[in-house]
Amino acid sequence: MGHLLRQRFLVYGRVQGVGFRPFVSRLALSLNLKGFIKNTKNCVHIEIEGAKEAINRFTLALSRETPSQAKIDYLESITLALENDVSFKILSSIEDGSDFGEIAPDIAVCNSCLDEVLDPNNRRYRYAFNSCAQCGPRYSIIDSLPFDRSNTSMHEFSLCPLCKTEYQDPENRRFHAQTISCHECGPRLSFFDHQGHLVVRDRDALAQTVEALRRGAILAIKGVGGFQLCVDARSDAAVLELRRRKQRKSKPFAVMYPAIAAAKDVCFISEQEEKILSAVERPIVLVKLKAQRLSKYLAPGLSWLGVMLPAMPLHYLLLQDLGFPIVVTSANISDQPIISDEKLAFSHLHGIADYFLTYDRDIRWPIDDSVVRVVCDRKLMLRRARGYSPGYFKVSNLKAGILGSGGYLKNSISYSVSNCLFLGPYIGDLVTPEARDRHALQIKKMTHNQVAAITYAKDLHPDFIDADRLQSGSIQRGVQHHVAHIVSCLVDNDIVPPVLGVAWDGAGFGDDGSLWGGEFIKISSNSWRRVAHMRGFLLPGGAQAAKEPCRAALGLLYAIYGESLFLNLDLIPLGVFSALEKTNLLQMLQRNVQIYHTTSMGRIFDAFSAILGICQRVTYEGQAAAMLESVACKAYAPRPYVCALVKSLDDILVIDWEPVVRKVLIDLENGHDLAEIAAGIHIAFAQAIVAVAGEFHERRIALSGGCFQNAYLTQAVVKSLKLAGFSPFWHERIPPNDGGLAVGQAVWASWITQ
Numbered sequence: 001m002g003h004l005l006r007q008r009f010l011v012y013g014r015v016q017g018v019g020f021r022p023f024v025s026r027l028a029l030s031l032n033l034k035g036f037i038k039n040t041k042n043c044v045h046i047e048i049e050g051a052k053e054a055i056n057r058f059t060l061a062l063s064r065e066t067p068s069q070a071k072i073d074y075l076e077s078i079t080l081a082l083e084n085d086v087s088f089k090i091l092s093s094i095e096d097g098s099d100f101g102e103i104a105p106d107i108a109v110c111n112s113c114l115d116e117v118l119d120p121n122n123r124r125y126r127y128a129f130n131s132c133a134q135c136g137p138r139y140s141i142i143d144s145l146p147f148d149r150s151n152t153s154m155h156e157f158s159l160c161p162l163c164k165t166e167y168q169d170p171e172n173r174r175f176h177a178q179t180i181s182c183h184e185c186g187p188r189l190s191f192f193d194h195q196g197h198l199v200v201r202d203r204d205a206l207a208q209t210v211e212a213l214r215r216g217a218i219l220a221i222k223g224v225g226g227f228q229l230c231v232d233a234r235s236d237a238a239v240l241e242l243r244r245r246k247q248r249k250s251k252p253f254a255v256m257y258p259a260i261a262a263a264k265d266v267c268f269i270s271e272q273e274e275k276i277l278s279a280v281e282r283p284i285v286l287v288k289l290k291a292q293r294l295s296k297y298l299a300p301g302l303s304w305l306g307v308m309l310p311a312m313p314l315h316y317l318l319l320q321d322l323g324f325p326i327v328v329t330s331a332n333i334s335d336q337p338i339i340s341d342e343k344l345a346f347s348h349l350h351g352i353a354d355y356f357l358t359y360d361r362d363i364r365w366p367i368d369d370s371v372v373r374v375v376c377d378r379k380l381m382l383r384r385a386r387g388y389s390p391g392y393f394k395v396s397n398l399k400a401g402i403l404g405s406g407g408y409l410k411n412s413i414s415y416s417v418s419n420c421l422f423l424g425p426y427i428g429d430l431v432t433p434e435a436r437d438r439h440a441l442q443i444k445k446m447t448h449n450q451v452a453a454i455t456y457a458k459d460l461h462p463d464f465i466d467a468d469r470l471q472s473g474s475i476q477r478g479v480q481h482h483v484a485h486i487v488s489c490l491v492d493n494d495i496v497p498p499v500l501g502v503a504w505d506g507a508g509f510g511d512d513g514s515l516w517g518g519e520f521i522k523i524s525s526n527s528w529r530r531v532a533h534m535r536g537f538l539l540p541g542g543a544q545a546a547k548e549p550c551r552a553a554l555g556l557l558y559a560i561y562g563e564s565l566f567l568n569l570d571l572i573p574l575g576v577f578s579a580l581e582k583t584n585l586l587q588m589l590q591r592n593v594q595i596y597h598t599t600s601m602g603r604i605f606d607a608f609s610a611i612l613g614i615c616q617r618v619t620y621e622g623q624a625a626a627m628l629e630s631v632a633c634k635a636y637a638p639r640p641y642v643c644a645l646v647k648s649l650d651d652i653l654v655i656d657w658e659p660v661v662r663k664v665l666i667d668l669e670n671g672h673d674l675a676e677i678a679a680g681i682h683i684a685f686a687q688a689i690v691a692v693a694g695e696f697h698e699r700r701i702a703l704s705g706g707c708f709q710n711a712y713l714t715q716a717v718v719k720s721l722k723l724a725g726f727s728p729f730w731h732e733r734i735p736p737n738d739g740g741l742a743v744g745q746a747v748w749a750s751w752i753t754q
Helices: 020-030 052-064 111-117 161-168 202-214 236-246 260-264 271-278 313-322 342-348 433-446 481-492 542-546 549-567 579-591 601-611 623-632 658-669 674-693 711-723 738-751
Strands: 004-014 034-039 044-051 071-080 088-090 189-193 198-201 219-222 227-232 254-256 284-289 304-308 326-330 355-359 371-375 378-383 391-394 402-404 414-417 420-423 455-459 475-479 499-509 515-523 528-534 537-540 595-598 644-647 653-656 700-704 727-729
Touching: 004 052, 020 034, 020 044, 020 052, 020 088, 044 052, 052 071, 071 391, 111 313, 189 202, 198 202, 202 219, 202 227, 202 313, 202 355, 219 342, 227 236, 236 326, 260 271, 271 284, 271 371, 271 378, 313 326, 342 355, 371 711, 378 738, 402 738, 414 738, 420 738, 455 738, 475 481, 475 738, 481 499, 481 515, 481 700, 481 727, 481 738, 499 601, 515 595, 515 601, 537 542, 537 549, 537 579, 542 549, 542 595, 542 601, 549 579, 549 601, 549 658, 601 623, 601 658, 601 674, 623 674, 623 711, 644 674, 653 674, 658 674, 674 711, 700 711, 711 727
Parallel strands: 034 088, 219 355, 254 304, 284 371, 402 455, 455 475, 499 700, 528 653, 700 727
Antiparallel strands: 004 044, 004 071, 034 044, 189 198, 189 355, 219 227, 227 326, 254 326, 284 304, 371 378, 391 420, 402 414, 414 420, 499 515, 515 528, 537 595, 644 653
16 A cells, blocks of 8 residues: 555635535545545645555645635645544534635636526526535625535525435535525525515516516616616616616616627627636626617716626526616615615615515625726726625735725725735725725624724825724824825735836825825835826815816816916816806915815816816716726827926926926817827826836836726826836736725835834
C-alpha cells in the first residue's frame, strides 16, 4: 500500500455554498482516501488518510479542480497521527471560529437544472425553484455560516423521500446540495390580487401572471433578492403607466429577455457583453440600441438599454410562456430599498401593482440586480449587488476591524478581516429612514453586532447620516471623499501608492469647506496632496443645482460673463427661467447667498448638457451627463476644443474650462453638429488629464469617481494617457461611483494608522 499519512486541511475562502464538500467527498472516494470534511463558521475542515501519493494528488486537485464558484484564499495543512478511518464522510457542521467566513453570492440556475425544468419527462418539469450544489440562491437566503440548510430559509421545507435520497447519494449531483427541493417539498408560487388576496397557487399562479402581463397589467414579482415590477416591454401604454404609478419620469428601465438571440434583434451585443450577460452573476448589462422594437419610453434620451437574462427558473418559465421581453425594475417606492417581504409589498405597492406573484421562501437579505457595462474592453461595475455581492478583496497589511460606512448616495459598506476586505451589496441612497435602517442592519450583520469595537471610517461631509447610534464607543476616522475614490481604484487594480489620482464626480466635501469634484490628488502610502483641480464656479440654489443643470450652466457662464450674462436672451439655459426666477438667481450670485462653490466635474458636464439644450432638469442622478454622452456617441468627429492650464495663488494647477465654453457657444451659433460639439467637450477634458499628468513625475494614473461611469470619457482618457506614455488604471470590480467609497475609506483608515 505504500507509506500512509493523515493530513488536515483548513480551507479558507469562498468554499461554502458552492458544492465544495460534495466535490471533496467524491475526490477522496476516487483516490481511496478515508477521513471526513465539515464546515465551520469560517472555513472548511478536511482530514484525509491514505497513501502518500494519493494525498499528493488530492492536494493538487484542491487547487486545480474545485467547483467553478469556489475560491480558495489560503489553505493550512498539517500532518497528524493515523486514526485508521474506514470511510470518508461529510460530517455535521460546527459553529466554531470567530473570523468572518466568505458567503457565496446568489448564483443563476445552471444549465443542468434548467434542462430538467424544460424536460416534460423530468420530475422537476416546470419547477420554478430548481437548483443544485452548483447553482441557486445563497446570500439572499442565509441566516449564518456554516452554509447548511438549517442556517437558511430553506430549513422550513422538509425534504421529500426522493429529494432526501438524492441528497444522500454521493453519485448524485445533488449530493449535499443545501437548496435541493422539488414540486413536492419546495417553495410554492402564489398569485394575489392588488389588495393582497390570494387568487390561485402553483402552476395556475404562473398562468395567471402570464395572462395579466399580456393584458398590459403591472405585476410585482418576487425575484431572487426582492420584488420586481414587471410589464410588457413592447407596450408604450404599459411602460408609461408604470412610470406614472412609480413616479419615475425618465430613469431607464431594464429589460429581461429569454435568450441572447432575442436581445440581439434590438441591441448591438459584443462577444464580451454576451459573455457577461450569460455568466452566473446575471447582471443588467448596458448595451447599445440598434432598433426601436420595444417601447420608446424605456430609456428616454439614451442610446443604450439595460438588458438582462433570467437568473432563476421562474423567470425562464415566465418568459417562455409570454413570448416577449418584460421590463424588470426594483419594486420600491421613491428612495426606499427594494422590498422583499410580502406584507410590505402588499401595503407599499398598493396602487402601483395590479397583481402579485410570490412564493413562500423567505428572503433573509434583500439585494438588487447588479449593473455593468463594458468600457475599454473590460467589465465596469456600476452597481455591485446580486451575483457579485458579497465581494471579497485581498489587501496586504490591512488592519482588521475597520468599517467603511460608504457614501450618502449609492451606499455600500465594507469591513476588514485579516487582510481581506468584505464589500457588502448595494443598499441605495440613504435618503429615507428605511434606507438608513437597512444601512444600520447591514453594519450589525457584517460586524457580528460588535459595532462598539470597530474603527468607523466615514465621509467628511457634515450633513452625512447621523451614525452615532451605530458606533457608540468606536473610533471614528474621517476620510476625504476623493481620496477614498482613488484608493478604491488602487484596491480594484491590486496596486499600491504612489500614484496620481484623478477623482471626478458630482460632489465631495473638501478640506476648504467647498464641494470638490474635479480633483487631481497625489497619493502616498499614508498621505495625500491635492495638486490640481478644475476651475471652480458658483452653483445658484445650492443643492437644487444638482437637480437643475440649467442652474449649473448659469453658474459656469456667470464666472465668464458676470451680470451681462442675464442680458443674453439667446442662451438656452437662460430661457428655462421666468423673469422673476432670473432676478432671484442674479441676486443669489451677486450676494453669494444660497450658493455652493464647487470644482465638480459632474456639474460641469451638467452645465454643458444644459448649454447644448440637451437636458435642463433631471429626474434621476447623472441624467444630464448620460444624455450628453449619448449625443457624443453619435459624432462622426469631435470639434477641436482645448482647456487652459493655469497656476492658482497657492501654486495648485487649475484646469480652466472657459476657452471650451466660449468656443462651444460660437459653434452653437454657427450651427455646428450637436453630436460633434458634445464629443469635442469630452475629448477636451480627456486631453486636459493628460496635460496635468505631464506636469508631475508619476506615470501611474488612477481614474475614479462617478464621471468615469461615462464610457465615452473613460475610453478617451485611457487611450490618450496610453498614447502619452502613462499607465492608466480604471475600475472593473468595484464601482467608480459612490458605491466604491466604502472600500477606499476602510483601506485608507488602515494605512494611516500603521
